[in-house]
Amino acid sequence: MNRSIRIKLSQIALLFSLGLISLLPYSVNLTNASPAALNNEQRGIVLYNQMKIDDAIPQLKREAENGDIESQYYLAESLRKKNGYMTPEAQLWYESAAEKKNIYAMIQLGRAKRDRCATMENCPPSKKTQAEWFAEAKKITLPKANDGDPESLYLMYEITLDHHWLEKSANSGYPLAQYWMAVSERQGEGYFFTPGGREASVRKWLLLSSEGGNPKAMMQYLETLYEEGDMAGIRHWLEVAAATGEQAAMSNYGAYISHTPDKVGYSLDLVKGYAIFSLLKELGDAGGVQDYVDRKIEKISERMTPEQIEQSKTVAQEWKATHPPLSFFPDKLSN
Template identity: 30%
Template sequence: MRRPWFTALLILPWLACSLSASALEPEVQAAKDEGMRLWGQHEWIKMQPYLEQAAEAGDVEAMYYLGEATRLLGRGLTEEVMGWYLKAAEQGDPYAMLRLFQGGACIAGDECPEDAEGWREKALAETLPRAEAGDTDAMLALYHVYRLMDDRGEGVDWLEKSAEQGNSEAQTRLGKSILDGQGWYFLKSRRLEAAEGWLRKAAEQGYVPGMIALTSVLDDLDKNKELWEWILEASKRGSRIARVVYGECLVNPEREAYCQAKKDVVRGWAILQAVVEEVDDRTARYIMESNRDRLTPGQLSQAEAMVDEWLNRQPPLSNFPPRFGF
């Protein structure tokens, strides 16, 4: 079933932006914020009632992530998932269009755009004009569009343009792509340096996934002091994995060279316990089980009294999952 309302979107390309950016009522915005917090913690069932409130109020981002949540629960492109993606696609979301393509909506669900051959082509038609007008988020989206059209070279060109114009997500993806083998570098050290440059740009803009990716490169380059500084910064900004590393290094600083911290088993234990209580983190739980003999009963009691200091800090702990790509 082809949808004539997509024709209007070509005539009014600004519609998606205006609808997506429209202000929600305070209570609906609060529900969306809670839903996105749960999304960041991979709570794909718990997040849905909150995001449904925002989606019903017309929030495109909420529509897309409701589709993502149900998809990630392993349910495939069900009628429910397709419904949310279609609603987001109706308002111009290119990632929803790409999910519809990946799920075979045109074939399996007979849901195709009226004015394009398929959902990839629709995403290209919607996104290319905005990218050419200088929208760096659209440039990044084109990377994914062209990749799914088997034109990786064109996609990388747009990714590089987005990164060069300061998009921190694009900078992070470009840096990680270089680490994964993109481009020609005669020496591994040159590849690491190239990736480091892009990841540093993203990290310096406060982009937490860029910070975490940068720490991996700094580890390979034996830049332990700087690596530790980025771990602390990422922890402050809500990175779950950075918070766990911080706690572990306080409990057992001899474990890794990058643990540039003075031993503080009480504080480290409190941090790990807070992570377990907040997000039921299995890594933190394993570290605690492996290091329990490092604390005396008295130190365990002190740590227990300190847990509240580290529990539910702002910003909330998150895995910072990507918008598209897994």
């Protein structure tokens, strides 16, 4: 699959459904963290996932300097994204995480030769060559992959770009791999000999990934359900996706339950709809959503009493205490 296409696709984390909480293995990797803890521990990663890079960098730096390996990785990602290429400081933090066996950092260091700094001929000197970082990543990951570890199978795909590993990871039940199987097949990967076979396979992978808790898969699966006219399915999966904190899902869910507009048949709930948009307002202008959110809040409030608006504040606090933070769910291995 051409990785240059991946960043153009539409929009990993905790799935809250029917009162059950599960931690997704490909998410921020906050081990058994509660929603409240997600807002306080590794706060820099939360800010990064909310596309608040300028706010995330100083917070990530504090966490990274305290030895948090995930924060070291995301600090490197933030610095590289902010500057548009691999800076010496970004490389320092990638290497710090990589030396502590962070495979994602090793992969990014291995890809540095494709970074814009190579074109500019000012890439900082590395402790190892790109090939050596890939070799180190493979040395650690391959034994686990051979033992059938789903995430390691996926990481072998990221290291080698061999579709065989992606398929094995997907078949082992790894939701992120299942999502990328759907994307790759939709883009023409694989051979299907029966009419509709490709579409059926894409649908299968999106459903499996959604059931595994992947918000990106849920959002694309919703498109499939819309084409099929399955309003009950849309109502279910949009609510599940919103519960992950995925900002687009929350925005659509808030709009539909407040009937601004009523497109899928939810019962009217102005209080909850207003509460959800008040939470989305915390994103500020990240992702360019602020104007849209402000318009929705104004439109919903026109139909509410002062008592309902006060009630919505309690609903918003309860949601925030029992759900993951808002997120755009950017790819952990970004380009």
